[in-house]
Amino acid sequence: MTHKIAVLPGDGIGPEIVAEAVKVLNALDLDLELQSAPVGGAAYAAHGHPLPEATLKLAMESDAVLFGAVGDWKYDTLERHLRPEQAILGLRKHMGLFANFRPAICYKELTHASSLKPELVAGLDILIIRELTGDIYFGQPRGRRVATDGHFPGAEEAFDTMRYSKPEIERIAHVAFQAARKRGKKVTSVDKANVLETFQFWKDVVTEVGQQYPDVALDHMYVDNAAMQLVKEPKRFDVVVTGNMFGDILSDEASMLTGSIGMLPSASLNDKKQGLYEPSHGSAPDIAGKGIANPLATILSAAMLLRFSLGLEDAAQKIEAAVQKVLADGLRTPDIYSEGTTKVSTREMGDAVVAALQA
């Protein structure tokens, strides 16, 4: 059976890192049909919209999407609905991708590249599960209130709405408990229940769902404490489940435990097997075009794509083993470089993963 994969490279380093992941997928003997389409700033520049109809249609009709990143400072002044970031938000919403898996795994070769002492991250394997289609990123109403007295030119205030429904919390909680069952059997639900009504509700609903999983330990932690515990004692966590905004922030923090934001892959899943796979980082305009971006988060996202959307576990493991091999061989993009290792470019890293696959 041919699997259809939509390839959306996007902006900044997006095309560079996606090219390497595509090379890796093509090196496997799989029946894949890859089709590319513009998204983000690249799509706005070419078609006047960050998520053109044709791109959305391609994504919706595919078995999975391989996504790079969107965004560039040069689009900062555009109206919100035309900004490149709306493309990824739109894809998540249209495809119903509510469950975002961000595994923070520290490869043993990278314990010295981590921002923490090696003993704190050796063997680290945390799974952050971020709710992806609710919270303050999508809640209505949002907007600006225009001044009536003309005192402030433009607007006098701006507002967003933090909101979660019970079914939204229940379904992400089930995902987290079921994931924990297959690993360390512990869920930490991260909230701000001491201040926010939305997250007191979150905590109540997660606790209720937790009663259906007596074999999984559940604890609750405020997000500020969680941010601190992640750098103090990260191995205390197994599965972390949290809302859209806290998960966004905590996963960037967790990436540095693994050595670099360029090491953190992600899978965004809906209630079918369809998914969107992207590195957790953004388009990194500061290093775009220099050939120094780390493609491993994207390559590892491609492995997640094979595992979760196509059910090709063996092929996923082959990619993960190949990544481990290139790290064991001492190859490093600049973000994970340390003395005694070999600095390579984005393309050389991708080539090395392909070579390791074929060895």
Ligand SMILES: NC(=O)C1=CN([C@@H]2O[C@H](COP(=O)(O)OP(=O)(O)OC[C@H]3O[C@@H](n4cnc5c(N)ncnc54)[C@H](O)[C@@H]3O)[C@@H](O)[C@H]2O)C=CC1
């Ligand atoms: N899913 C998406 O498409 C996302 C898009 N963005 C967008 O990306 C743009 C840039 O955002 P930033 O806040 O700078 O975050 P960013 O994640 O793009 O970059 C943050 C820092 O990490 C570095 N970095 C990121 N990926 C790297 C990689 N693979 N290898 C080596 N270094 C890497 C960058 O050079 C930069 O110094 C913005 O327009 C933002 O909205 C941000 C996050 C996610």
Ligand SMILES: CC(C)CC(=O)C(=O)O
């Ligand atoms: C560009 C944002 C909408 C997304 C983001 O930062 C993320 O998904 O990590």
Ligand SMILES: [Mg+2]
């Ligand atoms: Mg983010």
